[in-house]
Amino acid sequence: MKFRPIRENPHIYTDGRRLYTKNLIPGQKVYGERIIREKGEEYREWIVNRSKLAAAIKKRIKEVPIKPGDKILYLGIAAGTTASHISDIIGWDGVIFGIDVAPRIMRELIPIVKDRKNIIPILEDASKPDKYLHIVSRVDLVYEDVAQPHQVDIFIRNIDYYLRGGGYGFLAVKARSIDVTKNPKVIFRDVEKQLREYGFRIIDVVRLDPYHKDHAMFLIQNK
Amino acid sequence: MKYALVRFSGIYLFDENIRLVDKKKVEFDAEDILTIKEGKLPNNIKKILPQGVLFLGQRFEDFRTEDNVGKIRKALGQIRDEDFITVQPQFVRAAIRDISRSVTRDLIIIQAISMLDDLNKIINLMMERFREWYELYLPELSQMIDDHEKFVKTVSGKTREELMKEYGIEDTMGGDLTEMDIEMLNNISKRILELYRLREDLRKYIEKLMEEVAPNVKAIAGPTVGARLIALAGGLKELAMLPASTIQVLGAEKALFRHLRKGTPPPKHGVLFNHPMVQKLPKKRRGAMARTLAAKISIAAKVDAFTPGKFIADRLQKELEERFRQLKEGIKGKTK
Numbered sequence: 001m002k003f004r005p006i007r008e009n010p011h012i013y014t015d016g017r018r019l020y021t022k023n024l025i026p027g028q029k030v031y032g033e034r035i036i037r038e039k040g041e042e043y044r045e046w047i048v049n050r051s052k053l054a055a056a057i058k059k060r061i062k063e064v065p066i067k068p069g070d071k072i073l074y075l076g077i078a079a080g081t082t083a084s085h086i087s088d089i090i091g092w093d094g095v096i097f098g099i100d101v102a103p104r105i106m107r108e109l110i111p112i113v114k115d116r117k118n119i120i121p122i123l124e125d126a127s128k129p130d131k132y133l134h135i136v137s138r139v140d141l142v143y144e145d146v147a148q149p150h151q152v153d154i155f156i157r158n159i160d161y162y163l164r165g166g167g168y169g170f171l172a173v174k175a176r177s178i179d180v181t182k183n184p185k186v187i188f189r190d191v192e193k194q195l196r197e198y199g200f201r202i203i204d205v206v207r208l209d210p211y212h213k214d215h216a217m218f219l220i221q222n223k
Numbered sequence: 224m225k226y227a228l229v230r231f232s233g234i235y236l237f238d239e240n241i242r243l244v245d246k247k248k249v250e251f252d253a254e255d256i257l258t259i260k261e262g263k264l265p266n267n268i269k270k271i272l273p274q275g276v277l278f279l280g281q282r283f284e285d286f287r288t289e290d291n292v293g294k295i296r297k298a299l300g301q302i303r304d305e306d307f308i309t310v311q312p313q314f315v316r317a318a319i320r321d322i323s324r325s326v327t328r329d330l331i332i333i334q335a336i337s338m339l340d341d342l343n344k345i346i347n348l349m350m351e352r353f354r355e356w357y358e359l360y361l362p363e364l365s366q367m368i369d370d371h372e373k374f375v376k377t378v379s380g381k382t383r384e385e386l387m388k389e390y391g392i393e394d395t396m397g398g399d400l401t402e403m404d405i406e407m408l409n410n411i412s413k414r415i416l417e418l419y420r421l422r423e424d425l426r427k428y429i430e431k432l433m434e435e436v437a438p439n440v441k442a443i444a445g446p447t448v449g450a451r452l453i454a455l456a457g458g459l460k461e462l463a464m465l466p467a468s469t470i471q472v473l474g475a476e477k478a479l480f481r482h483l484r485k486g487t488p489p490p491k492h493g494v495l496f497n498h499p500m501v502q503k504l505p506k507k508r509r510g511a512m513a514r515t516l517a518a519k520i521s522i523a524a525k526v527d528a529f530t531p532g533k534f535i536a537d538r539l540q541k542e543l544e545e546r547f548r549q550l551k552e553g554i555k556g557k558t559k
Contacts, residue, residue: 092308110322113311117312118311120310123321130282130290133228133230133299135230137307138299160292160296161280180484
């Protein structure tokens with residue numbers, strides 16, 4: 001058997017080197033990734049250089065708490081590269097609320113979500129979570145990748161509104177968008193402190209180098 | 224019933240302890256989603272809404288809002304059994320409409336000015352090659368005419384003999400090219416001239432667009448520099464939201480970040496370097512001019528973005544000229 005599930009999540013596969021998810025929409029490529037068919041299943045390569053979550057998995061983040069049927073609030077969904085793999089995992093019983101403020105990038109998301117109906121595109125500003133109270137429900141996971149100076153506040157605010165008790169949060173931090181003058185290490189330490197002081201349990205923090213320079217992925221659990 | 228929450232699946236009503244007491248089903252379409260985005264209640268919801276309710280977190284014209292996050296959270300926790308997959312296409316449609324109406328005139332300026340900059344690079348690249356090539360044929364002429372456009376205009380369609388006579392070149396180091404070679408050179412020169420004409424068209428087009436979209440910025444910064452600032456900011460509103468100190472160094476990001484990281488001297492100007500008032504001053508005073516200029520552009524952009532139709536550039540221009548005169552004459556201090 002060429003593909004086997006990784007230890008951290010039974011719905012993410014590896015061939016020993018690369019990561020894959022089972023394609024929810026057979027035949028659909030989202031960002032030029034490779035598709036491999038085996039025993040009637042279609043595996044879609046999850047490219048670590050393109051997706052911070054894939055990089056975090058590659059860097060052995062302790063847990064990947066995403067499962068079929070999960071509801072997910074995705075802040076900064078952009079062109080849907082990472083979201084498409086999460087969409088593969090959660091399947092037709094789950095849903096991703098994909099928030100992005102930039103029309104330019106959402107133009108690239110639209111053709112993908114026309115088939116991938118478990119992703120709901122929402123053109124709004126993630127720093128105003130009350131703007132999507134009519135659609136986003138209580139969720140199992142908040143994923144944020146927004147590259148904004150106030151990204152930690154945005155993360156916390158959205159969790160306050162939407163994340164269930166005991167739910168999880170992934171926060172991709174780009175040190176340079178918080179403060180270009182500071183050493184990334186210092187920034188990551190400050191972020192960790194801020195998250196801990198808010199009362200989250202910090203499950204793991206991994207640096208995403210060399211796949212994404214000066215980035216780190218934080219995994220937290222809600223009270 | 225005290226609180227209400229509008230969802231795509233209907234309207235949910237809660238008592239004062241945020242216990243769900245009633246749900247009224249409502250069919251939603253893309254139009255309703257956009258209405259909600261604009262902060263208005265769709266009519267089909269207005270019709271069935273009990274009087275005097277407070278909306279949880281949601282802001283609607285003529286209605287009150289409860290902002291307590293704990294209450295909002297509690298309300299969301301009681302909403303179940305919603306069919307997201309069925310309603311998804313409505314949200315896709317709403318997003319498409321939303322993206323479509325986000326296309327404003329300033330986005331066209333950004334594309335046009337970027338095309339102009341690209342075109343300049345392309346023309347330069349082609350001209351360098353064209354000269355090299357032409358110098359195999361008549362190197363003396365290329366040395367006599369430095370200006371690219373003038374050079375290509377001069378040689379286009381003319382024979383070597385005509386040009387030698389016209390420019391008094393008695394003997395040439397150029398080789399004898401065949402009919403076929405010369406035809407190709409002529410062909411290229413004609414295309415390059417077309418590119419020069421395209422560049423001129425683009426310039427005029429940008430000037431018209433700027434007059435339409437940002438007349439105050441155009442008057443103060445000039446059409447090209449103004450358009451570049453809009454492009455660097457990402458739009459007219461975005462430019463209007465920037466502090467003058469940022470406008471001053473737009474286009475000098477490399478130097479600015481080097482300054483922030485390594486403490487090198489900060490840049491005095493970005494694309495404002497290309498403004499005639501900055502250009503005409505000695506190096507030491509350009510920083511001061513750029514600073515004032517940025518301040519006036521910042522005001523101009525705010526007017527263009529938020530009070531379209533108002534023209535204050537004449538007054539700003541006067542103040543700028545006063546500052547320019549002071550700097551030119553070497554008087555320190557500020558304009559009033």
